[in-house]
Structures are given as C-alpha cells and as structure tokens.
Amino acid sequence: MELTQIVLTSLFVSTTATLIASIISLIIGIPFSINRFKYKNNILRITDTLMSIPPVLMGLVVFMLLSKKGPLGHYNLLFTPTAMILAQTLLVLPIIFNLIVKQIQHSAVKIQKTCIMLGGRSFDILILIIKECKNEIITAITTGFSRAISEVGAVIMVGGNIKGYTRVMTTYIALETNKGNFEGAIKIGIILLLISFGINTLLHLLKGRDTNEYIY
Amino acid sequence: MKKFLAILLILFLFLTACSNEIKSITLATTTSTQDSGLLDYLLPYFEKDTGIKVKVIAKGTGEALEIGKRGDADCLLVHSKAKEIDFINQGYGVKRYEVMYNDFVIVGPKDDPAKVKDNASDDPIKAFELIYKSNSKFISRGDESGTHQKEKDIWKKANIEPKWKNYIVTGLGMGQVLNMANEKNAYTLTDRGTYLSMKDKVELNVLCEKNSVLINQYSLIMLNPEKINFRQHEAKIFIDWMISERGQKLIGEFGKEKYGQSLFIPNAGR
Numbered sequence: 001m002e003l004t005q006i007v008l009t010s011l012f013v014s015t016t017a018t019l020i021a022s023i024i025s026l027i028i029g030i031p032f033s034i035n036r037f038k039y040k041n042n043i044l045r046i047t048d049t050l051m052s053i054p055p056v057l058m059g060l061v062v063f064m065l066l067s068k069k070g071p072l073g074h075y076n077l078l079f080t081p082t083a084m085i086l087a088q089t090l091l092v093l094p095i096i097f098n099l100i101v102k103q104i105q106h107s108a109v110k111i112q113k114t115c116i117m118l119g120g121r122s123f124d125i126l127i128l129i130i131k132e133c134k135n136e137i138i139t140a141i142t143t144g145f146s147r148a149i150s151e152v153g154a155v156i157m158v159g160g161n162i163k164g165y166t167r168v169m170t171t172y173i174a175l176e177t178n179k180g181n182f183e184g185a186i187k188i189g190i191i192l193l194l195i196s197f198g199i200n201t202l203l204h205l206l207k208g209r210d211t212n213e214y215i216y
Numbered sequence: 217m218k219k220f221l222a223i224l225l226i227l228f229l230f231l232t233a234c235s236n237e238i239k240s241i242t243l244a245t246t247t248s249t250q251d252s253g254l255l256d257y258l259l260p261y262f263e264k265d266t267g268i269k270v271k272v273i274a275k276g277t278g279e280a281l282e283i284g285k286r287g288d289a290d291c292l293l294v295h296s297k298a299k300e301i302d303f304i305n306q307g308y309g310v311k312r313y314e315v316m317y318n319d320f321v322i323v324g325p326k327d328d329p330a331k332v333k334d335n336a337s338d339d340p341i342k343a344f345e346l347i348y349k350s351n352s353k354f355i356s357r358g359d360e361s362g363t364h365q366k367e368k369d370i371w372k373k374a375n376i377e378p379k380w381k382n383y384i385v386t387g388l389g390m391g392q393v394l395n396m397a398n399e400k401n402a403y404t405l406t407d408r409g410t411y412l413s414m415k416d417k418v419e420l421n422v423l424c425e426k427n428s429v430l431i432n433q434y435s436l437i438m439l440n441p442e443k444i445n446f447r448q449h450e451a452k453i454f455i456d457w458m459i460s461e462r463g464q465k466l467i468g469e470f471g472k473e474k475y476g477q478s479l480f481i482p483n484a485g486r
Contacts, residue, residue, distance in 0.1 A: 068287035068445065078288050079242060079273060160242075160273040163256070178391040179251050180417040 010168040013081055014148040017088035022141050025097040030129055033101045034108045050094035059157030062087040079160040087154040092144035099140035104133040135207045142203045240269035241450045244289035246362055247389040250274035252409035252479055257470050262457055268450050278360025287444040291451040292437040295362035307443055312435040315458050316467050316480040320432050322424035324403035332423040341374045343424040348376050353402035355393050358385035367405045394418050407432050409479035459484035
C-alpha cells in the first residue's frame with residue numbers, strides 16, 4: 001500500500017542517515033573531546049554553525065554534487081533514496097557530533113585518566129566512555145533523528161518526491177497540502193508524530209537511570 | 217525478539233527492493249500533470265504495457281527544463297511553447313511532440329469585485345485589465361512554470377506591467393496558489409485540470425474562459441543524445457506510447473467519470 005511504503009521509506013532513510021552520522025560522530029567525537037589540540041575551538045564553532053544550516057541549502061549542495069553536471073554525476077545518484085540519505089547524514093552529522101562532544105567532554109577526560117591509571121588501552125577507553133556516557137549519547141542521537149525524520153527541504157530537492165520510490169512522510173504532506181487534500185496530509189502527520197513518539201520512547205528505555213536522581 | 221527480526225527482515229526486503237533496478241525512466245514534468253492526477257492514472261497502464269517504470273519529478277516547466285538540461289531526467293513533459301522551442305534551438309532537445317491540451321481559466325472570488333464575469337467572460341486580456349484597474353488581488357505563480365509564462369504573456373498582450381500592491385507573487389505550485397487565492401479572495405490564472413480537481417475544496421468560480429489565448433498545449437520533448445546522456449531507448453518508447461492510439465485514448469478518458477468532462481484533450485499528430 002502506498003502509505004505503508006511512504007512510512008517505510010521515511011524510516012529507512014532517516015534511520016540509516018542517523019546511524020551513519022552517529023557512528024562517525026562517535027568515532028571522531030570521542031577522541032576529539034578528550035584530546036587538546038590547536039583549532040579545536042574553531043572546529044567546534046564551525047560545527048556549531050552547521051547545526052543550524054537550512055535543509056534546503058544542504059539539499060542544494062547535495063543536488064549540485066550529485067547532478068550529472070556535478071563532481072559525482074556519473075554515479076547516477078540524484079533522485080534516489082541514497083541521495084536523500086546522503087543529504088540527511090550531512091544535515092544531522094554536525095548536530096550529533098556537537099552534542100556528543102559538548103555533553104561528554106568533562107566526564108570523558110576523567111574517565112580517560114582513570115582508565116590510563118588502571119592500565120587501559122585506547123580502545124578500552126573508547127568503549128568505557130561510550131558505556132559511561134550512554135545517556136548523553138542517546139540524547140544526541142535522538143535529537144539528530146528528530147531533525148532527520150521531520151525534515152522536508154533537503155529530501156524533496158534531492159529525492160524529487162517520486163511516488164513509490166523517494167516519497168517520504170514530509171514530502172507527502174507537502175504534496176497533499178499542495179493539492180488541497182488536508183485530510184490525507186493530517187493523517188500522515190499524525191503517523192509521523194506517533195512514530196517519533198515511539199522511537200523516542202524506545203531510546204528513552206535504552207537509557208540508564210538518570211544519575212541526577214541520586215542527588216535529591 | 218521475533219518482532220525485531222521481523223522488522224529487520226522488512227528493512228532487508230526493502231533494501232533489496234531499492235537496489236533492484238528494473239527498467240525505468242525519470243520524467244520531469246509540471247505540477248499540473250501530477251496535481252490533476254493524470255500521471256497517477258496513466259502510468260500504471262504504461263508500466264503494464266511496456267514493463268518500464270516511470271519516476272515522476274513534478275516541478276514547474278522552467279525547472280523541469282533545467283533538470284533536462286543537466287541530464288538529470290530522461291524525458292520532459294512540459295507546457296510552454298516558446299521555452300520549449302528555445303530549449304530545442306539551444307541544442308538540448310531534438311524534437312517536441314504535441315501530445316494533449318487543456319485550457320487555462322481565470323478564477324476568482326464569487327463576488328467578483330473586478331466584474332470580470334459581466335464584462336470579459338471570454339476575453340482574458342480585458343479581464344486582466346479589469347483586475348488591474350480595480351486594484352483587485354491577483355496571485356501569480358511567479359515560478360517560471362508554464363502557467364506563469366502564460367500569465368506573463370497575457371500581461372504583455374494587455375500592455376500592463378503587473379506591479380501593484382495587490383499583485384501577489386508566490387513561488388508555489390498550482391494547487392497551493394488556488395488554496396491561497398481561496399483564502400485571500402483573490403483572482404488567479406489556473407489550468408482547468410487542476411481547478412476541476414480542486415473545485416470542491418475551494419470557493420472560486422471560473423470567470424473567464426474559452427479563448428484561443430488560453431489554450432494550454434502540453435508537449436513531450438526528446439532530449440538530444442549528442443549533448444545529454446540519458447536513457448534514450450526507454451524515453452522513445454514512452455513518447456511513442458503517449459502519442460499512440462492507446463495512450464491518446466486513455467488521456468482523453470481521464471476525468472470524464474469524475475468531472476463529467478475530459479481534463480486533457482489528446483491532440484498528438486494533429
């Protein structure tokens with residue numbers, strides 16, 4: 001059925017993008033947060049800015065990249081789900097990266113020191129930091145996912161809103177509103193909200209007990 | 217756990233469905249052919265007949281032509297004769313095939329403040345003059361689409377520079393513009409197909425129609441393989457099917473049941 005496929009495409013594109021962005025953010029973000037080096041603050045400021053990049057602008061950039069006249073033109077990726085995943089990954093990467101770095105910075109350094117004292121290797125440190133800062137990391141990922149699934153500007157541009165192929169929930173809402181079919185648009189809107197709620201609940205369940213609870 | 221596996225399986229199936237490239241072409245077209253429902257109705261027949269899947273990207277005519285120029289589509293279905301000829305003269309296209317037409321109409325609020333219905337029910341140029349002189353609200357697509365081209369054309373014929381306080385330039389698709397005209401009690405130029413498909417949802421009346429100026433010709437454009445790399449073979453099959461007896465008959469039948477009249481009148485080869 002058409003609606004089922006739209007929902008599945010939406011989920012597939014947004015989860016894949018969030019997953020890729022999360023993995024990259026973890027691999028780069030953790031060493032980034034525990035090491036001190038030149039230009040660190042400059043890089044953070046750039047990612048800060050990229051956090052608020054308008055999706056249509058990202059859509060335009062990816063469009064130019066993937067169009068047949070662009071540098072990646074001969075891969076024929078424009079107007080495919082892959083293009084949408086690429087755009088969304090680039091869109092949420094700075095968000096997840098930035099949130100992870102800022103949230104774990106302080107505790108990560110402490111964990112690193114303790115770990116070195118106990119004779120841990122760098123890989124152990126990485127794993128331990130992920131374990132200890134699980135809550136912060138999940139919050140960052142949730143935020144990234146929310147941005148990805150609710151975004152319309154970039155996916156409509158690079159995906160083309162093709163029926164049964166690159167049509168996702170947000171572009172469907174845009175199209176149906178355009179046609180004056182507000183009922184259909186609202187229906188999908190509600191599904192979108194429910195899915196976001198479900199995924200947020202799921203991720204919330206993954207979180208451990210909030211450490212702040214012990215303070216009071 | 218079972219549920220989790222099921223979800224994984226669905227995702228996997230979905231992935232394979234995505235990567236499995238069956239024969240397909242990308243058609244860049246105007247919003248009106250999609251918003252009116254014509255392509256949703258027509259393409260399943262084409263797919264059944266030929267096994268070729270058509271991926272539709274609906275933009276304004278201007279943008280569709282740009283997409284064609286960049287080689288990001290395999291075939292174009294557009295409606296702006298001057299721009300199409302220009303496109304072919306620049307060497308991007310080989311030939312245009314006229315495939316069907318419908319007509320534009322000027323719609324507006326029921327109370328009709330510019331008195332278009334009384335004084336210019338079949339004269340779009342005079343109608344535009346009346347709207348301009350009465351300082352009424354008019355909403356323009358403003359997006360270089362076929363409809364926008366036609367609108368500019370009529371302003372030019374009426375010798376009016378459309379710049380007054382109530383001339384609203386949007387950049388939205390046809391359906392959205394009709395919604396906006398409805399909300400703002402404004403006049404606008406629309407293709408009949410989109411108007412009919414939205415008639416029940418908006419309180420706008422046709423005030424001016426049936427004039428040769430308002431004819432809205434749609435054509436398919438065969439791109440130039442020497443300049444653009446595209447799926448030439450499939451594109452040719454698509455064009456041939458659209459102008460074939462079967463394609464033309466199907467186009468002519470579209471909308472008859474629902475609206476009591478055809479939304480598009482086939483005229484290939486005529």
